[in-house]
Amino acid sequence: MRKIEHIGIAVKDLEVSNALFEKLFGAAPYKFEEVESEGVKTSFFMNGPNKIELLEATNPESPIAKFLEKKGEGIHHIAFDVEDITAEIARLQNEGFIVLNETPKKGADNKLVAFLHPKGTNGVLIELCQEITA
Numbered sequence: 601m602r603k604i605e606h607i608g609i610a611v612k613d614l615e616v617s618n619a620l621f622e623k624l625f626g627a628a629p630y631k632f633e634e635v636e637s638e639g640v641k642t643s644f645f646m647n648g649p650n651k652i653e654l655l656e657a658t659n660p661e662s663p664i665a666k667f668l669e670k671k672g673e674g675i676h677h678i679a680f681d682v683e684d685i686t687a688e689i690a691r692l693q694n695e696g697f698i699v700l701n702e703t704p705k706k707g708a709d710n711k712l713v714a715f716l717h718p719k720g721t722n723g724v725l726i727e728l729c730q731e732i733t734a
Contacts, residue, residue, distance in 0.1 A: 601680040601688070605711075605729045606644070606651035610667050610676040614656035617673075618643050621654065629654075633708045640664050642708045653679075653708065677715070679727035685712050688728055692716060704730065 611617035622628050622645075629643035639662025645652045655676060657665035667676055682688040685704045693699055698717035707713035707729070716726040 601682055601728075603681050604650070605679040605681040605727075606653045606709075607675060608653045608655055608677040608679060608727070609674065610664050610671075611654050611656050611673050612668060614641050614643060614654055617654050617656075621645055621652065625652075631709065634658065635706075635708050637705065638662060638664075638707070640708075644709060677725040677727045679713075679729050682728050682730050685714060685728050685730035689714050692728075697721070704728075706732070 609617075618629055625645055625647050627645065627647075629645050631644040632642070633644075634641045636658075639657055639659040641656045641658055643654045645654070655664045657668065659665065664676065689699050689702060689704070693702075697720050700715040700717055702714070704712040704714045707727075710732050711729040712732055713730075714728045716728070718725045
């Protein structure tokens, strides 16, 4: 893991939250994206070198909808940039972590992603991210 890639925040209403974070950071989101496979709409903000992703559920069965129902709005995950996501998944499995998706999948912001189960990471959902280059 090379660095924190972004912090994901689950929100009930992306439009309302975009306005709030725009005031907070003094800048508009630089990107909007929908990831149909995950049932989520996202927006991305830069704050200095740090990236914040806001996530709104697009259907009641999505992981974000379930998170909001259980915990309410707030930090959903911390994502880490990795050079080789497949190797990192194997390394973490060998260390005893539970990987929720052993095969990386396409996520937002031109990334391949995989998640570690929060039961093995002190309750924090960890996302691994690798830039898609081809």
